[in-house]
Amino acid sequence: MVQQPDGGRRSPLNRDRVLRAAVALADAAGIDSLSMRNLAQELGVVPMALYKHVANKEELLEGMVDVIVGEIDPPDLDTGWKTGIRQRILSARRALLRHPWASRVIESRSQPTLLVLDYLDSIAGTFRAGGLSVDLTHHVMHVLGSRVWGFTQELFPASPLPAEPEAHAAMFRELAGRYPHIAEIATSGAHDEGSVVGRGCDDQFEFEFALDLLLDGFERLHQQGWQSGNRS
Structure with missing residues (x-):
């Protein structure tokens, strides 16, 4: 209660x-x-x-998303666009980790609330304040997708692993025999017991790794004066 x-x-x-x-x-x-x-x-x-x-359950869910958005740290205008975006997205991720149900509700919304639009506008505005063109910012926002909210749709769905060591080992032997490359990458990473993709991945590391790759790529395109009309 x-x-x-x-x-x-x-x-x-x-x-x-x-x-x-x-x-x-x-x-x-x-x-x-x-x-x-x-x-x-x-x-x-x-x-x-x-x-x-x-008014109804749908409005309740929309309001709950607004509560989560309110937990995301405000932009730090003194850090530069790249650091500022990184900090805000990782703050969004911390908020969603506190509320594991939130990503599911965010994905289910057909219309953004005003607070959601404020947040997205602020993210886009940080890119624009950093000098990125409207054209590049448009594509950057598409690429970030759900990462703006601190989560991603994982490549491999989570599945329960056998508790018994012998059964666990037998499962991986069968996996390695049929899907050697998947087994290879699944057993090569850092271990995180709470990972959404099983015990072979560190979710936080994978999220930050991908985010940093994207931000570095955005920065390089910005420095090159990239324009979508110049694709060859």
């Missing part, structure tokens, strides 16, 4: 309290557990009371 203020007095219900309680519920029990009825129970109100602040 949502904690009540000291003295047992319930704070007035408002949109911010509803959204933050929804985020806390999703954090604790998963996004699939979130319903207007469950949220009302957490807040100690009847479900109809929520509809004064959010």
Whole structure:
């Protein structure tokens, strides 16, 4: 249950309290557990009371995304565009790691909220303030895609591994026999028990590695005066 203020007095219900309680519920029990009825129970109100602040479940989810966006650090205007973008994207990643359900909800939104548009505009504005052309910034934003939010769609889907060492070893022998190159790269990386692609990858390293490659590439294209119309 949502904690009540000291003295047992319930704070007035408002949109911010509803959204933050929804985020806390999703954090604790998963996004699939979130319903207007469950949220009302957490807040100690009847479900109809929520509809004064959010019109429906979709508006609730949009507001929850806004809460996450609000956790992303503001831009640092003194670091230069490349460092500034890196810092903001890694701040977005930290926010999403605190709320593992958030990437799924972000991907499900068909229309961005005003706060989401503010964030995206700020990212594009940082590139423009760094001197990147409108043309290059347009393509840069496409390339970054979901990395702007601190997550990527991984190449290999996560799958449970056998707990028994013998079964684990047998699985990899079978994998190596049929897919030698996949087995080779899967067993070569740093180990991260929480990796979304299994125990062969360090998610944070892979994310930063890709982000840095992209930022270096953007910088090189900017320095070369790249234009999309000059492709050969």
